[in-house]
Amino acid sequence: MRHGKAEILEDRCIDCGECARVCPHNAIVAQTSSFTDFSRFKYIVALPSPVLYGQFRKDILPGTILAGLRRIGFDAACDMASATEAVSIAVDEYLSSYRGPLPLLSPFCPTVVRLIQARYPNLIDRLIPIDSPMEIAAREVRNKKTKELGLRRDEIGIMYLTPCPAKIVAIKYPPRKRMSHIDGAIGIADIYYPLLAAIADMNSDQREEQEPVRGIGLGWPVLGGQVSSLRAESCLAVGGLSDVERILEEIENGKLGDIQYVECHACPQGCCGGSLTVDNTYVTRSKILGLVARFGSAPCQDRESIRELYQETYFSLPGTIPSRPFAPLDKDIAKAIEKRKRIQETYETLPQIDCGACGAPSCLSFAEDVVLTRAKLEECPLLTPRQVGSETGV
Amino acid sequence: MAEEPLFVQRFEICGRDLVSAGKASTTVKAILREIGIHPTVIRRAAIASYEAEMNVVLYARKGTMELRVTPQDIRITVADEGDGIPDVELAMQEGYSTASEEIREMGFGAGMGLPNIKKNSDTFCIDSVPGKGTTLEIVIRP
Numbered sequence: 001m002r003h004g005k006a007e008i009l010e011d012r013c014i015d016c017g018e019c020a021r022v023c024p025h026n027a028i029v030a031q032t033s034s035f036t037d038f039s040r041f042k043y044i045v046a047l048p049s050p051v052l053y054g055q056f057r058k059d060i061l062p063g064t065i066l067a068g069l070r071r072i073g074f075d076a077a078c079d080m081a082s083a084t085e086a087v088s089i090a091v092d093e094y095l096s097s098y099r100g101p102l103p104l105l106s107p108f109c110p111t112v113v114r115l116i117q118a119r120y121p122n123l124i125d126r127l128i129p130i131d132s133p134m135e136i137a138a139r140e141v142r143n144k145k146t147k148e149l150g151l152r153r154d155e156i157g158i159m160y161l162t163p164c165p166a167k168i169v170a171i172k173y174p175p176r177k178r179m180s181h182i183d184g185a186i187g188i189a190d191i192y193y194p195l196l197a198a199i200a201d202m203n204s205d206q207r208e209e210q211e212p213v214r215g216i217g218l219g220w221p222v223l224g225g226q227v228s229s230l231r232a233e234s235c236l237a238v239g240g241l242s243d244v245e246r247i248l249e250e251i252e253n254g255k256l257g258d259i260q261y262v263e264c265h266a267c268p269q270g271c272c273g274g275s276l277t278v279d280n281t282y283v284t285r286s287k288i289l290g291l292v293a294r295f296g297s298a299p300c301q302d303r304e305s306i307r308e309l310y311q312e313t314y315f316s317l318p319g320t321i322p323s324r325p326f327a328p329l330d331k332d333i334a335k336a337i338e339k340r341k342r343i344q345e346t347y348e349t350l351p352q353i354d355c356g357a358c359g360a361p362s363c364l365s366f367a368e369d370v371v372l373t374r375a376k377l378e379e380c381p382l383l384t385p386r387q388v389g390s391e392t393g394v
Numbered sequence: 395m396a397e398e399p400l401f402v403q404r405f406e407i408c409g410r411d412l413v414s415a416g417k418a419s420t421t422v423k424a425i426l427r428e429i430g431i432h433p434t435v436i437r438r439a440a441i442a443s444y445e446a447e448m449n450v451v452l453y454a455r456k457g458t459m460e461l462r463v464t465p466q467d468i469r470i471t472v473a474d475e476g477d478g479i480p481d482v483e484l485a486m487q488e489g490y491s492t493a494s495e496e497i498r499e500m501g502f503g504a505g506m507g508l509p510n511i512k513k514n515s516d517t518f519c520i521d522s523v524p525g526k527g528t529t530l531e532i533v534i535r536p
Contacts, residue, residue, distance in 0.1 A: 328428065333465045337401045
């Protein structure tokens with residue numbers, strides 16, 4: 001915070017959306033697509049994250065929600081649970097044939113991927129190179145609809161209904177630099193009320209499930225949902241960035257080698273806690289678990305067919321993920337060492353209580369700001385003028 | 395005369411303290427990242443410092459880790475007060491461990507600590523006085 005305004009250090013932003021969540025003035029908004037952006041398409045498909053299925057009353061089933069989406073202006077609404085199950089089978093296939101160092105990491109939370117690119121580049125190779133459910137679902141629906149309707153591929157617009165801003169960035173700037181199959185995204189919060197009204201307008205006949213939504217991928221929105229859908233035996237599910245960092249540090253130290261797969265989420269409860277959702281995280285979690293209990297035990301895909309597709313590299317992601325380290329203190333190592341030394345010296349003169357009054361998140365951060373001339377030492381309200389004077393040599 | 399750029403920081407390591415174990419090597423990693431050291435070099439320094447720190451926590455009473463960074467090299471010196479190592483050559487053998495049952499239960503004590511440190515350093519010196527303690531000097535050149 002500088003002079004009452006939040007300053008984002010671009011090279012350090014990992015798109016977690018926490019800033020938008022905590023800003024008391026709602027000054028930070030995620031950039032999403034709008035219906036007008038999509039007016040260039042002849043046919044618009046809604047691709048809702050399965051988190052959406054947990055945002056309504058328990059008796060409102062996924063089929064009804066998809067019908068509601070068609071009522072608010074989408075030409076079609078595509079369920080993602082089947083693509084999710086297919087991806088879980090692909091992950092199982094990858095795990096069973098992999099022979100490298102363990103554990104492997106889930107690539108599905110874009111914020112965790114950005115965290116690894118920035119701070120744990122040695123673990124980039126542990127991210128499984130399997131495409132995400134939203135991309136697989138988008139690819140399939142576009143293929144299906146072009147055939148069904150005789151349209152060109154670019155005449156179909158696929159809009160992802162996202163629980164968080166990180167997914168929007170993953171669509172616009174995919175880490176491996178290949179194009180996304182999705183044309184844009186809108187936050188669940190942004191379509192919620194029109195959708196709720198449309199559902200309320202439907203009578204019980206119209207609410208009849210239009211297509212059964214089921215499968216072992218239904219649980220993915222909650223922490224641990226990926227792991228429950230896998231056959232692999234020793235897996236972990238970790239939520240919240242501090243806990244994810246702790247696990248990544250352990251993996252970097254050579255620990256956890258007997259774990260095959262770690263499901264990691266920036267949001268403590270998994271995607272159902274994303275910052276663009278409407279309902280309380282825990283209520284959503286309980287509804288998703290309810291759906292899993294009712295419709296999530298039997299598979300909806302033919303496992304053998306998916307395994308064949310996997311062998312044909314249908315789910316594989318080519319290319320590598322680049323590292324995106326934070327800018328070093330200086331491009332010249334000698335100068336960087338000098339700066340780090342001065343940061344430590346400055347830090348040792350500060351109160352070291354991380355009160356945040358200067359606008360920096362910690363005293364070490366503030367010391368860095370001072371040395372890099374982003375801030376002045378006087379901005380620490382707890383230093384006496386004499387202390388400031390002796391530091392700055394005035 | 396211009397002083398050679400040098401960064402020095404010391405960390406205290408508390409024996410038997412498994413809650414704070416790893417804090418020093420995590421901080422070393424963060425500092426090297428901020429300075430802009432190459433990730434593969436950071437990885438070596440991280441493994442070497444972590445294994446050295448864990449040895450102090452698991453087998454000694456207390457110790458210190460000193461990090462010295464210059465444009466030429468990264469030096470990590472870990473000195474502890476403890477029982478020391480009677481036979482250093484034996485301790486350097488892969489798989490040799492004096493870990494207790496409890497330590498093995500926690501996933502440590504595989505006997506790879508010292509060999510891993512050596513593998514990841516360019517220069518590695520170990521000096522021990524039984525009954526007094528052990529000092530490791532690790533040098534990694536970027």
